[in-house]
Amino acid sequence: GENVEQHPSTLSVQEGDSAVIKCTYSDSASNYFPWYKQELGKGPQLIIDIRSNVGEKKDQRIAVTLNKTAKHFSLHITETQPEDSAVYFCAASDDYKLSFGAGTTVTVRA
């Protein structure tokens, strides 16, 4: 089955700096890679996703890159703000099964 590894488990950044979270996956059949953000006491919420026919996608301060050959994908948050503090999950899907990484707790220091 699919195995998704996510690093780092915790990340502390100064407000205004960039944050990068990296994930690797094992199943070459995976073709959909979403990122979810979970705020304290809430359920996860989709913030961006990428499909295997695309190498990079941006949405304002958030970008995701995908390297299919190396089987890894990354989330980049630029100009971090206090409201970016949350737990972020990567995931990989082969159409039928969605597997999540263990999560990264991001803290933005004022």
Next chain:
Amino acid sequence: NAGVTQTPKFQVLKTGQSMTLQCAQDMNHNSMYWYRQDPGMGLRLIYYSASEGTTDKGEVPNGYNVSRLNKREFSLRLESAAPSQTSVYFCASTQSQGSNTGELFFGEGSRLTVL
């Protein structure tokens, strides 16, 4: 719209007790899911229902049962709770039928403690 609503939000059980977590969505979604979230382990799929009338096991189904009552509602039952089932449970839904390549909408979670 309320989205995905889970009840109860908090529950404390003793070992061996039973309980049912309720989930309802008002987005007319086809597929519904139950996940558990444990520290350092991400979200693990317990059971899912690709459409009304069907249910399938996920990654960690042991000790749980589910019922897709209708298109809106998907319940998770613990027949004989064990301390290992202490966790935060999330219900989710998506428009996709049987496919995991669309946005999942999550409820706010149900925190269960088994003593």
